Structure formats: C-alpha cells, structure tokens
Amino acid sequence: MFEYVAFNPYNASPEAMANELTKKSSEGWEVVEILPTFDGRYCAFLRRPVSLSSEVVASAPAAVATSSSSGSASVPAAWYADPSGRYELRYWNGKEWTEHVARSGQQFTDPPVA
Numbered sequence: 001m002f003e004y005v006a007f008n009p010y011n012a013s014p015e016a017m018a019n020e021l022t023k024k025s026s027e028g029w030e031v032v033e034i035l036p037t038f039d040g041r042y043c044a045f046l047r048r049p050v051s052l053s054s055e056v057v058a059s060a061p062a063a064v065a066t067s068s069s070s071g072s073a074s075v076p077a078a079w080y081a082d083p084s085g086r087y088e089l090r091y092w093n094g095k096e097w098t099e100h101v102a103r104s105g106q107q108f109t110d111p112p113v114a
Helices: 014-026 060-067
Strands: 002-007 030-036 042-049 078-081 089-092 097-103 106-109
Touching (some): 002 014, 002 078, 014 042
Antiparallel strands (some): 030 042, 078 089, 097 106
16 A cells, blocks of 8 residues: 655755655655646655555555544545545545545545545
C-alpha cells in the first residue's frame, strides 16, 4: 500500500522544486507525475510505501470506515485508491472519505458514496 500526496510549493522555480523533490526522495517519496497547474505553477504527485499494523488490511480506509466505531485502527490522512473506482485517488481525512478526488494528476470534487 502506498501513501500519496500532492506537492505544490508556492512560487517555486523549477530549480527550487527540483531541490525540494530531491529532499522528498531522501524521505522515501517517489515522484509519480509532475503537471502544470491552471495558474502556471507545477504540482508533483508523490507516493511512498506505507507499513501498516496487522490490524489494518490492504483496503485500510474501507476497513477503518467499517470498524471506526470500535476505535481499534486508524489510517493516516492521505490520498488512496478511490474505493468507488470512479477516480484513481480519493482523499481519506483520517476519519472518512472526502469529496476530493484525482485522475491523471488533475484534482476534482466528487461526493463519496455511502
């Protein structure tokens, strides 16, 4: 399982962004894609492997959503594969799926399916 983030430093030149991404790679992050944003900047989508406890299965956020009332497991807020399958990624805020989704590096909003 991977943890995903969108990295979009404000007013970073390409050289400054490259330096920041080099630092991120030393923290275990891998660049998935870099895309231009609507305002002329760049957004990098990064991922790194996540080691979860044995309580949390591969579909961690879905497992937490069904067992959150017991409070036995917690999954960090991050981008994960969209459980609805409508988009590539959906943001898990640590408690529930949000309307924030992404496909091919572009972000959208889509209400989560209950």
